[in-house]
Amino acid sequence: MSTILKRSEVQQMDTWKLEDMFPDQQAWDSSYNELKTLKEKAADYEGKLNSPENIKAVFALEDDLSLKIERLYVYAHLSHDQDTTNPTYQALVQKAKKLSVEVNEALSFITPEILSLPEQELDQLIDNPELSDYKFTLQEIKREKAHVLSKTEEALLAQVGNLSQAPQQIFGMINNADMKFPKIKDENGNEVDLTHGSYIQFLENPNREVREQAFKTVYETYRKQKNTIASTLSANVNKNMFYSQVRKYPSVLEMSLYGDNIPKEVYTNLIDTIHESLPLLQRYMKLRKKLLGVNELHMYDLFAPLVEEYKWDITxxxxxxxxxxxxxxxxxxxxxxxxxxxxxxxxxxxxxxxxxxxxxxxxxxxxxxxxxxxxxxxxxxxxxxxxxxxxxxxxxxxxxxxxxxxxxxxxxxxxxxxxxxxxxxxxxxxxxxxxxxxKLYLLTYYADQFRTTVFRQTMFAEFEKIIHERAEAGESLTPQELSSIYYDLNVKYHGTDMVVDQDIEMEWARIPHFYTSFYVxxxxxxxxxxxxxxxxxxxxxxxxxxxxxxxxxxxxxxxxxxxxxxxxVDMSSPEPIREAMSVFKEVIEQMEQLTK
Known part of the structure; x- marks a missing residue:
């Protein structure tokens, strides 16, 4: 579709049918008004969650309220996302957000109140046939108990909550608002803007000089901010350590995995099994070097197209x-x-x-x-x-x-x-x-998914593990230390067929995910x-x-x-990762066959 249509001009068959959620605005308004009243009912149960009957009733009410607010919230957002300029839907989103906060507040007493029950009573509730629909919820509440503090301490931690956002917010402001990259020259010698958004496009440019220039310019710019960004990352690690110690977790890693109840082995297995498979990534690097026809493969060649622009139109x-x-x-x-x-x-x-x-x-x-x-x-x-x-x-x-x-x-x-x-x-x-x-175009697309989603994210995960372990052992995270850890990992992962440019040691400074620790x-x-x-x-x-x-x-x-x-699929064993690696191996072999 070449011209961008106004929302009113889009054919109905190409739009989603939001009437399946609410037939019209009036139905949304009436559900909104009903929920405004219904949420007040939650207060009837406060201080009374000491019998199976009341717990069952409050959970049923919680489900009813949560489902109703979810519908209102999702409908408002979908309506807004189809045309963000529409003031009616902007207002709808604000109304839904505000009501969502009110509903959460009205229900916020439930978990702490159940948690305050003696352990023996909690166990009886878990086994009570009356509450069989809520067994998993109650087990989860019990699992949290070991890491929940007294009411006063929890209130204090809630107040610290705003402070804990600081490292991520400060990094966001440096990275998104304050940091400006110098202009670079494109393949025609014209000066062009280099931005976060255009950086990967420059790395995908068939012209090698453009790629190198973009790569070096980005990391030179980060290098100038290395002390500040090392401080924000170090502050984030310290914040994580504070929470893990206060909540009595053995380490930050185990605290981060606790929410989803993921065993630590899942994390360590991933890193160990990917180490086993590094020869495969290095074999792909060798193939990349050959296909690009270069004497040396550099870090800025990792996104370069391997197949001359293959035109494939798919309606x-x-x-x-x-x-x-x-x-x-x-x-x-x-x-x-x-x-x-x-x-x-x-x-x-x-x-x-x-x-x-x-x-x-x-x-x-x-x-x-x-x-x-x-x-x-x-x-x-x-x-x-x-x-x-x-x-x-x-x-x-x-x-x-x-x-x-x-x-x-x-x-x-x-x-x-x-x-x-x-x-x-x-x-x-x-x-x-x-x-x-x-076929080569498809295989390259697939091989790069393995490189970026499995190897690169695992390298990020390993970097996070190393920096947290060093901080937990009392070492300080200086910019030099962070860069050295990051550079060594790149050498380890990419192997000897690749020139690991010194500039890549600054890449840790531009990864926002490092502020949502142990996620990647x-x-x-x-x-x-x-x-x-x-x-x-x-x-x-x-x-x-x-x-x-x-x-x-x-x-x-x-x-x-x-x-x-x-x-x-048993993610606590290395098998699924090995199976994925066997598929990656087949992809590389097919690419090698096609390019003999």
Missing amino acids: YDEAKKTVEEGLQPLGNEYLEVLRAGLKDRWIDVYENEGKRTGAYSWGAYGTHPYVLLNHKDNLNSMFTLAHEMGHALHSYFSDEALKYRDAQYTIFLAEVASTTNEALLMDYLLKKSTDPKQ YKYATGFSAATSFSKQILEEGKPAVDRYLGFLRSGGSDYSINILKKAG
């Missing part, structure tokens, strides 16, 4: 058809829901004036999921469609199988279903492709679990599909590790 209709064909191995039950989603206007397809950028899947329990796209006729958009429909169908099957409280899956699981779809689509496209150039490993574990699932589905057929549909139907009804284990 939205073709993308839908191909995704459906690529997901055939998942069987009829899955495909029927997928077809319904593609046909029944779950998806908002094209860009229009004022529409939010990017793509996502979102929704509220009890109505089908919704998917926002900004479709362009290219390969990336087709994979985005497969990815977002993976999220959507995960939500659909969880919602269909479970009660509201158990249906919401964790972030640890969120990327698995979406990436499984991508892996199956990739397998289908590679098997179908007869054009060697197209989930990208690598999610990708590995998905690759393992897709391999099992393609090799075993129906038994693996049945296990996988069981995973999609499990939502958040158990701990993430258990849900995956039941479905045949």
